[in-house]
Amino acid sequence: MTFSIVARSADGVAHGVAVASKFLAAGAVVPAAEAGVGALATQSYANLAYRPQGLAMLRTGTLAADVVAGLTAADPGRAQRQLGVVGAAGDGATFTGTGCHAWAGGVTGDGYAIQGNILTGPEVVAAMEQAWLASDPAAPLAARLLTALRAGDAAGGDRRGRQSAAVYVVAPGQGYGGTSDVLVDLRVDDHPDPCAELARLLDVHTLLFGRPDPDTLLPLDGALADEVRELLAARGHTDSDLDAALAGWAGIENLEERMVPGHLDPLVLAHLRA
Known part of the structure; x- marks a missing residue:
């Protein structure tokens, strides 16, 4: 019911998730991230327990692929789950259960995992991966995540339509006033064009809270x-x-x-x- 990208910045400092879905307030359900640890997205009949459990595993240095294997092996409902995980280093990992609604699948690479279900087709995740790899590695992670998300949306996205989108990024001490690790936390919970609205909000956020060059x-x-x-x-x-x-x-x-x-x-x- 959702498409998402979980990724790490090129310098390894920031981790984040961007997600869009024909689902109310997907940003309240899908993403989880911890500064210096990693990030994950749980979707398709999301198992919210994956969020604290997955971050706990990443905190111990467990590789993303092993986090995915551990979470899904212990979950009797795994056939209907979809999961993407990125750790502090190495490749991302993704999982799509056999019971997920078509089209469903994902792709991974160094520092990213992209996945979606109930999509118009595999072109959605392919477009997201291409946009991610083509984006400037030096650009802010939130901007790169949103670029990939919008590429997936333009390629067809959720075949049921549009409703919500979100971007969540963490980095040590880079939140407001240097007193938080949450760098970006923006949600569009119910909107006819949520990815475009999320882009508008990120522009405002960058103006107000971006650090001067x-x-x-x-x-x-x-x-x-x-x-x-x-x-x-x-x-x-x-x-x-x-x-x-x-x-x-x-x-x-x-x-x-x-x-x-x-x-x-x-x-x-x-x-x-x-």
Whole structure:
């Protein structure tokens, strides 16, 4: 009833899952991930116990293929299950039970597992794999996962239609304010075009919570400082300390993650000018 990709970033730091389905709130059921450990997707009459059990196995260094083998061997309902697992290193692993609704199957490779059931055909997972392999390894993992998910959606996706989509990514200390490992956790629970809506949400998330690129930061001095001070004053932020005034405005706009004292992120400047 679902198609998903479970993957690890090229540098091995991040792990995540992207999923879409003609099923209400698939993001509440399918994905699980733990920073520095791995990620998994449970679908097709999902066994939610796979999530804590699978992560516990990955935590001990168990290979993805052995996690899949262990979880399914102990499950009397395995014929109707589908599962994808990626660990901290090595190939991903996937499982499709013999009782899953056609078309059902999956593909794997170094650091990824792609699987789906009740699909229009094998072209869905093939398109996802091609998009994943063609994506920039240096790009954020959430963006790469979504690129693969949208490729599967464009190739036909769930043959019953569309309803929900989600992306979940973890990385050590890279969550909001550096106090969490959850880097991205976005869900579209009920929407006529959930993958497109998920892409819109990820763009907003990137603007608000993405870290500024040090190579693009602008020195907050001279004519730029004068312009910023004027723009902030028009919005009621008149602190004589320009960094303080900017931080006050940014906090209201939810852009605090992009603040760098003495400098300005071009994305923040564009938002301020708008």
